[in-house]
Amino acid sequence: MGRAPCCDKANVKRGPWSPEEDAKLKSYIEEHGTGGNWIALPHKIGLKRCGKSCRLRWLNYLRPNIKHGSFSEEEDHIICTLYLSIGSRWSIIAAQLPGRTDNDIKNYWNTKLKKKLMGKQRKDQQSSKRGSQIKLEMKREAVEDLKVPSLCMNMNLYQSFWPTEFPLMLTNPNQHQHHQELHVKTQDPTFEHYHFDTTSNQPELFNQNDEKHISSVAYHPQLPNTPYFVNADGMNPFQEFNNFPFGINEFGCNATQVEQFDGLVGGLDNFVNGSNCRSSSAESTASWVDPIACPPPPPMTYEDCGRGLLQSCPSEQPSRFQ
DNA sequence: AAGCTTCCCAACCGCTTACAA
DNA sequence: TTTGTAAGCGGTTGGGAAGCT
Structure with a gap:
């Protein structure tokens, strides 16, 4: 037996939102708030939409201060760095980019940033004379499959490259008093x-x-x-x-990069x-x-x-x- | 201009988590 | 402690737009 549906799918509208629906939802929430119950909300406004759909529409499109349009270099950098550090935890990444939604960032990563990164890797790979053939091959595969981020989250793959001991680096060598x-x-x-x-x-x-x-x-x-x-x-x-x-040095620790985190x-x-x-x-x-x-x-x-x-x-x- | 392919992103799906009863 | 329900989240999909032949 599957999971019970969250709404009566036969009686809810699906697909793109019309401007009228947007206006209804926006004005209601701005005036009354969500009431903490998304499921009940569409009935209150008279929208034939699933509560989840309303929530998503509000969070990803209608709510104030949503930033649409192209991402800046700084945003690119933050997304790349966080992705490589914590993986596809889009909500956490989005929390560091005011005005951006997790959905936005996820889409942007999947459609543009990932390719941009891969392009950079390939370019660097061609010009680099460092390393053995095996190392290059490993790097190519890792980048192409984008296993590096998943390595960070998956111990089984991870341990191919990382040690069995696993000390946490979130320590401050300069702050021994803590x-x-x-x-x-x-x-x-x-x-x-x-x-x-x-x-x-x-x-x-x-x-x-x-x-x-x-x-x-x-x-x-x-x-x-x-x-x-x-x-x-x-x-x-x-x-x-x-x-x-993976080319750690390409995103690795250097003063410029690390300083950018001060704004997080x-x-x-x-x-x-x-x-x-x-x-x-x-x-x-x-x-x-x-x-x-x-x-x-x-x-x-x-x-x-x-x-x-x-x-x-x-x-x-x-x-x-x- | 037409047909096909690729890109992009809004929206959906379903699993996990949180929390109240 | 258990159970049910809604919210949160990340992966995936569908269809329109843009680009290419």
């Missing part, structure tokens, strides 16, 4: 996380029962824009980083992790976060585990999230 917590998912089926105290510079590793059991990682604050953990064997788990098929609403910590970000710094977090060179943020809350950031999560909520 206590930061890092949650780490590894390929190990047991859920592990780091609890990192920037005062002592000592990361501590906990198991899924929240018991401290290993202290096998070292922190290297002298490498602010690189993965700076080494494991117990003294290996940098990010050593594969340089083999990443609420700062990077807000869009990536919302209120869950532990950084208490009043200054811009953007100055120290490289959203591209970073791996995707591990879940800052247990709920985030279920949002597709990682493939598997403990069946029970670890006590530290409770």
